[in-house]
Amino acid sequence: MKKQLFFAVFILLSLTLLFQNISADEGMYPISEIDKLDLQAKGLEISPSEIYDPEGLSLIYAIVQVGATGSFVSPEGLIITNHHVAYSSVQAASTKEKDYIKHGFLARNRFEEIPAKGRTARITESYKDVSAEVLNAVKVGMDYAQMTKAVEKKIKEIVAEAEKRNPGKRAEVAEMFRGKTYVLFLYTYLKDIRLVYVPPRSVGEFGGDVDNWMWPRHTGDFSFLRAYVAPDGTPAEYSPENIPFRPKRYLKVDPEGVNEGDFVFLLGYPGRTYRHRTSHFWAFEEEVRMPWVVDWYAWQIDVMEKIGNDDREIALKHLSRIKGLSNTLKNYRGKLKGMNRLDLVNRKRREEEALQRFIGEDTARQAKYKDILEQIGQIFEERRGQAEYELILEYLRRSVNMVNFGYTVYEAAVELQKDDLERESAYMDRNFPRTKERLLMTLKNYYEPTDRKIFREILRRASRLPEKYHIPALDRIIKKDDPERAFDGFIEKAYSSTDLHLESVLEGALKMSLPELKKMKDPFIELAEALYPTYQKLKEAQKARRGALGHLHGQLIDVKKQFLQKEFIPDANRTLRLTFGRIRGYKPADAVCYRPITTLDGVIEKTTGQEPFDTPSQLLELFKTKDYGHFSHPDLKSVPVCILYDADTTGGNSGSPVLNARGELVGVNFDRAWEATINDYAWNESYSRSIAVDIRYVLWVTQKFGNVAYLLEEMDVLNKL
């Protein structure tokens, strides 16, 4: 009866919380906005200035951009992030003999840590509004393309100037409100990142693509990395002499974890949201772009799976690419379903109609803002007309590896002739090394028969474009009378005569001048040269479009503020943001409810022995003997595995620390629920739920399964148990 009473009180309290409605709210708040939020009323138990204090030492110094997000969890530069964030580095470090994806990676001491290839880490140090400076570059009389270029150039100058004034730091200017506000961020930029502990795929990726974007989830999606710097403490490329980086702040870990209803907040680098875009953009995404990409990715995955069926080694080459495509595919399908279910485009239209009525109510307003929405609509009308053309050009380079290699080599030679500040960003001195590195990583998984098939399909699609959108460079490949045979001939000739897929040749070509490239007579470099004017023309058109939309959106946000009489926060843009909420389940369908904490029992339930549900036998053994150490949940009587909360996240928040009311680490964010893929357009109280691996699972796996007790010691967890 005592138990009953306890439950009743517990439920009364939960209900009270429910009706007070102090749950999450839409919003990925820039750190500059944190002080405007009454976070303590929402549940925060520490001072907001402990999260961010422009004058002092705060939690944000523990947050690190490592592709997506990570956080420091020890004074010795130990970083926790997701398994899937570290994935490409783990794959790059793996060989046939040492398959770290399959078996996991464990450094038993610092000397055994190995470089996390392609990985860098940025820590936000400071920010400054540079909107006036940026917008001053726009002069009367410029057309839209000129406006875009002027803004781009000014930003590069601001960045160069900032990096000159702050040696060793990296600067970035982020567009916050489109065409309206710009913020200069200064980052500490670390380049020597190493692998410390990565669980095997069967834990870190448990459930694979089947469970991806899904709740209930049972994935131990975490990895430990470590950042190193030169012996003098300055950022440096990898060297055995380097020493662990000592962050200004690191997160305390709470091994007790959280419970349903608890307040949590996240810090991280969410990628892109589109909430301030108009219905025209949303409808374009829903009706045109996403369906096209869904179709194209599904086709590619199908081709790669069929080719991989015959040969495990080839299948492994395709693995990471299929993983990436599937991830986007499932995300887009979720978005398309959610946009339809919630009728998002029409809701947006109704908002815009209300705004338009508001504009019409006042003559001055009308004069200034009357045509904004219509003009944006016209831009998207045009964009729809040539969408197929643009998409084919985009994916000709993105999906066909050889075209990508040829084009990058050619474009690099063109760009490197220019002054650094005049170049396309990828070819600027500060970025070109990473551009090259990424290209060479693509090469690792190159498989010619697949590339031929994909190239052929893109050519087939290009051959069906209306005459008005023909691509001159392809005219000699696609013969009107018998297009398919014609490009079969070209493909055979091109692939059998190129050497650009050889690492040494590709590396060499990336250093060549235009005349040197010409001498190579490589068919893909020649194709790139022929395509170059088309891509330039397209880029010019896109810059004009971007200029126009930036200009129009700048005005739109002005009048929206007048209309709604409130401040907004800008869409996510890979800058540091805070979001908060509570541990909370949801109702995915009639008569179904999801609880917000999963357990080890659920891992066992899902285990089939077959990938991706092939739990390691050692972990099964720990379950059997109930060897849960200190990490069993008192009510659930099992080790919590994942947690769910209604904070507002998007891609890029992967690896974000989930922090409790006292700012201690209780989870590592790694995904959203299927229904929350629509977060990019709109946050929804009923469906927007994000997923983290529970700190108790992280610690349990690390201690009991990985036998990496020293990490728990380093995180100062042992004495809290």
Place this chain on the structure above:
Amino acid sequence: MKKQLFFAVFILLSLTLLFQNISADEGMYPISEIDKLDLQAKGLEISPSEIYDPEGLSLIYAIVQVGATGSFVSPEGLIITNHHVAYSSVQAASTKEKDYIKHGFLARNRFEEIPAKGRTARITESYKDVSAEVLNAVKVGMDYAQMTKAVEKKIKEIVAEAEKRNPGKRAEVAEMFRGKTYVLFLYTYLKDIRLVYVPPRSVGEFGGDVDNWMWPRHTGDFSFLRAYVAPDGTPAEYSPENIPFRPKRYLKVDPEGVNEGDFVFLLGYPGRTYRHRTSHFWAFEEEVRMPWVVDWYAWQIDVMEKIGNDDREIALKHLSRIKGLSNTLKNYRGKLKGMNRLDLVNRKRREEEALQRFIGEDTARQAKYKDILEQIGQIFEERRGQAEYELILEYLRRSVNMVNFGYTVYEAAVELQKDDLERESAYMDRNFPRTKERLLMTLKNYYEPTDRKIFREILRRASRLPEKYHIPALDRIIKKDDPERAFDGFIEKAYSSTDLHLESVLEGALKMSLPELKKMKDPFIELAEALYPTYQKLKEAQKARRGALGHLHGQLIDVKKQFLQKEFIPDANRTLRLTFGRIRGYKPADAVCYRPITTLDGVIEKTTGQEPFDTPSQLLELFKTKDYGHFSHPDLKSVPVCILYDADTTGGNSGSPVLNARGELVGVNFDRAWEATINDYAWNESYSRSIAVDIRYVLWVTQKFGNVAYLLEEMDVLNKL
């Protein structure tokens, strides 16, 4: 705040119920056992004698066996049962022009009611234990096959005698405990059943095979039929002069329905359970028979779907057969999963080990019971050895229509030579008309190319049987050197020369003597003749097996009673049973919970416009305008559609009335949850849940969608609203 308090009180009450643990229990109780149950302590508010009273008028007279179960809901013989129970009659009444499956059937008055082909109705009138009489037929010195035959013969005699003494009634002897107890049931047997109101497939079968065996469910699986009798009140075949049957009792309908936690009970005719079988049988089912059938049914469905892809009309011919196969397939898959998950066979083995230890503790017991389990084990060892052979013989007749036609015709001619009581049950005078009717209904959906393919595959499988199990009749068809070509030749010749697929020929053949049949020179009748000795031999062996198992199980139940010191209830056997429980959700997986009441909102959520999720537009309209009449659930704010409860049911309980604590109709049982397919082996408190269509949905669809208000009047519902 008032609302909060209300919720808290509500939850406290729910918790109280939870901890009192007065929920369901394993058991499909024969009506003779009802008085031993303290049903009022479980929640029943009426006297148990109102459910069954051997001396008086009780609820059981409202329960009717119509294939599965139905119940009378008006004094005018109105029956409510499932859509899927009435399905075959609705299909048989449909033509291309009048597709009652698609559009539903509605009789606006009695004159528009049409015969429900193949449908009969039985009402349990009385029962009597005849165990002694039956078992007396077994004499010392008989072998096991002789024992089986003696029992079968005695039962036929008892039945014949009973039917003679009770003109117009139908008698059946049911084996309750195997080899131990036998009960004679007397039934009122009605043969003129008509269709009254059948909703369209898009309501009555909403969710189709996708949702079958699943919760949450949104299927309006109900139909109304009416029973007719001769003007003098005696059972009669269809005649326009017949008048509605006036049942001794009919159910009152409670339009208020039930809520979570409410007590409910069901009456019905559950088919078969296997709880008293041993681990040997369970393991045989899990490891041998069910996997074979799953494979075979999946193969057949695949073939039929492929053939149907090209031609809608052929697809329609396959529809009902695919439906049947899929239903079993999904059920078996659920069972296999559940048996594995709950480790049922090993649990049973542990029980048997404990029993064996108990037997060993006492010399007298040991002498009597020591070898029982071992002997049963040996029988199943043998059965495993020839399982493939037996399964092929079984499905040669069951799956190949032409073999079935040929064999039935041939066997009928053999059997009809004998005295009625000596015949196989299907050919006794009292059963032969239905046997013929069923055969002719099979013929309706016969499609030769499918039948050829299935025959070919069975022959292919037969050709791979070990020499020891060769089937002599097939020796000339399956040539050792080139088996496949050999039976291709046979198939071509047989199908192109038979006429047995013509209705008139088949009907004619069913009346012929053996010499007349021989003259037909039909290849399938000739095949039947050649197969006959093999089937006879198999039947003999099976009777011996049945005799042995009956004998052993009779002893087993004796010693089990001594061991467990309690009474058991017999396995389900198509006789009238009561089961009870509460409206209750469950947890199908970690972090997922299912609520026990679904709503119209869920129908809309699932609606895609594509079969099987194609809600009729008129119903969508009613949802849009929230035209819920009196049937909206006060908390859920929508029309309840299906309810879930932890009573103990199995196949045959389809159509069973779900009754509230006052014995009023609140739902019509139609399915179990996926996890409850294991009910046939073991009831499980966590997973055993059954599904009914909620009476509120039945009434709402009937009134608002079907516009059949007169049925609500007839059920005396209107004045309760």
